[in-house]
Amino acid sequence: MTEEYAAQVRGRPVPKDRVDALLETVPARDRETRPDALARAERQRRRWATQVVVIDELAQRACAQRSPRGAGLYPSAAPPRGATSHDGAAPEIRPNTTLPAERDVADLGSIVAVALAHSPAARTLLEQLERDQQIPEEAAYDYYDRNRDRFLTPAELTRGADPFHESSDLLPYAQVREGILLELRRAAGRRAFFDWLDRARADVVYAPGYEHPGDPSHPDHEHRH
Template sequence: MREEYAALVRDNPIPKQHVETFLSTVAPRGAGHCATSHDAAAQARRHRQQRRWATQVIITDELARQACAERGLPPPDDVLPMHLLTIPETDVADLGSIIAAALAHSPAARALLADLEREQHIPETAVRDYYVRNRDRFLTPDALRRGVDPYDDPAPSDIQPYAHVHDGVAQRLRHAAARRAFFNWLDRARADVVYAEGHEHPGDPSHPDHEHRH
């Protein structure tokens, strides 16, 4: 029955138990059991948001599996890992906690991101423009030791040559473009997901305790 499912992803049900298992293993745990009624209410709200967060991670994995199949990519592992993985804080800041967790836990999401990265074409003008606008990133080790100001007409020998850093810059831009493509794909892919009550997106403004930090 539908009420047994946290969400329907293209008519594929995501069992509530799957969400609870993932949540109890991966998500931050609440405080102890001895609490005031106010604390209990706060813990209940936090658990609702964590449940919604976990639902989104699992949905992202399921959508990525479907996308990989549609793209003819090798099938990922059958089961979303149900253990705690360290997620770099920089990834949470850059991607949001849902996508960062999905990429950490979901082989399918990582495979899809890698495939999207292979599709990105970075124009030579974009690589050159990045090099010119971010001279501070290309100081030589010696210039860094001497405290050279990259924007105060540094000597040519203080800046790494364009040819030496070209491939790294292009890869950085390709990676960033792939992440943007992944965001756009996910926004479109989950538009038709049907949620059970209590499993909506944590940023959904239709429920009173929504959050904007995803």
């Protein structure tokens, strides 16, 4: 009997229809015409979509663990209409067209970037992890000192000053400190997100045909970003 799930997370099935629903919202970027090439592209697209759905499922669980009563699970976006708690049917992931304009996610890789664009739980978890990061004052000032070219005054930029020359005027550290802390906190939060995801995915078991698109155990694997 063919399994009706795309993956299992700690024994709990992730239904195939969640993968199908995502595939309907994200158009194919492959334009193959030959039947064999088209079939391969669709297999890879299904595996890719499975990863996005699994990240959403894992993020829902992580958010529920961090907020047992469900408080604050979706600060970036309200849950989809008809969504229930984590203990019931899983809320569907949904598009969020504002995310790419608000935050550059291209460096996170296509799977994680799309998960953040479609999953309120994944966005929430990333935001929570960013807020959790404690950046020492010494690290912020060291960043300021090592990246002087980013903090030249407008007049110095106009005249093309050497940012590392002792006489060059920089914006005061106190003026740029909050922006530096925000940037360092965001970078640390992303690292924490990937660390969490690596650990969380260790418990996932995939149904045949739904493996990671870069899994070398299947013959047409590929790993692209």
